[in-house]
Amino acid sequence: MSISRVLTIAGSAAQGSAGIQADLKTFQELDVYGMSAITAIVANNSKTDKGIFTQPLEAVEAQIHASFEHVGPHALKTGMLFTEEIIQAVSGLIKDYKIKNVVVDPVMIGKMGSQLLKDEAIEALTQQVLPAALIITPNLKEAARLLNTPVPDSPEMMKHAARELHKLGPKYILIKGGSLQDYPAVDVLFDGERMIELESKRIDTIHTSGAGCTYSAAITAELAKGKSVEEAVRTAKAFVTEAIEQALSFDRGIGSTYHAAYRKRER
Ligand code: PXL
Numbered sequence: 001m002s003i004s005r006v007l008t009i010a011g012s013a014a015q016g017s018a019g020i021q022a023d024l025k026t027f028q029e030l031d032v033y034g035m036s037a038i039t040a041i042v043a044n045n046s047k048t049d050k051g052i053f054t055q056p057l058e059a060v061e062a063q064i065h066a067s068f069e070h071v072g073p074h075a076l077k078t079g080m081l082f083t084e085e086i087i088q089a090v091s092g093l094i095k096d097y098k099i100k101n102v103v104v105d106p107v108m109i110g111k112m113g114s115q116l117l118k119d120e121a122i123e124a125l126t127q128q129v130l131p132a133a134l135i136i137t138p139n140l141k142e143a144a145r146l147l148n149t150p151v152p153d154s155p156e157m158m159k160h161a162a163r164e165l166h167k168l169g170p171k172y173i174l175i176k177g178g179s180l181q182d183y184p185a186v187d188v189l190f191d192g193e194r195m196i197e198l199e200s201k202r203i204d205t206i207h208t209s210g211a212g213c214t215y216s217a218a219i220t221a222e223l224a225k226g227k228s229v230e231e232a233v234r235t236a237k238a239f240v241t242e243a244i245e246q247a248l249s250f251d252r253g254i255g256s257t258y259h260a261a262y263r264k265r266e267r
Helices: 019-029 057-070 084-096 119-132 140-147 155-166 211-224 229-245
Strands: 005-013 033-042 052-054 075-078 102-104 172-176 185-190 195-200
Touching: 005 019, 005 057, 005 211, 019 033, 019 211, 033 057, 057 084, 075 211, 084 119, 102 119, 102 211, 119 140, 140 155, 140 172, 155 172, 155 185, 155 195, 172 211, 185 229, 195 229, 211 229
Parallel strands: 005 033, 005 075, 075 102
Antiparallel strands: 033 052, 172 185, 185 195
8 A cells, every 4th residue: 555655854842732743643634654853852841941952963864864765755844943053954955855845834933932943043944945845834923024024914914925925935825814813714825826815713712732733734744645735725724723623621721733623523
């Protein structure tokens, strides 16, 4: 039997909702073969002083080589890249392996406040990784940060930001409006010509940790199966909307998106 294969290059989120953990759960739910290259371990907690453990560059590179040599992904996504040197190495390997289905989730700050990209690394992300992307999936704040402009606060401003981001090199831009005030959860998808609005109802919950990771992981899975970018984004939007709608609370503040929700939805 053959199966579509995907790689995530991202951080480990020890609490299980986001990062590598969200990606692998999402890959499994969408029936693709998941692999991972861990850039850093995020384990924020109140018992120890340190919560972020960057992996040595050698370890990041070795994991990516292992994934390509032993299996060969049809699509990959990047999440937490954290440092300039990891960004440089990852963008070099993406070019060397000539993989085209590259989804870049330009994560900067996690839902629980973890720093996922060093301030001085934004430039490297923009110049080295964005041009290699088939699609990037910033939220409103990330879009603003990449462009050095105010945070978009309407679908019209999101469309303007999408046009500007497209100039930085990615083939498709998906700006996620999950945090828009006074609007439904509107995302915009732009390919340089066509601007598509994808709308879903706003779900009233604080338990959205992992939503962005899950969304981009689902896009990656569908691209690996040979779906078009638009089809992949539409399926992923339905997947993440269901995961937010059935979000999990652990009675300890912000809970997790439920990665199995789409499979278990009522049809
Ligand atoms: O949700 C963004 C995210 C991505 N990657 C890692 C994270 C988080 C949020 O906490 O920990 C590793």
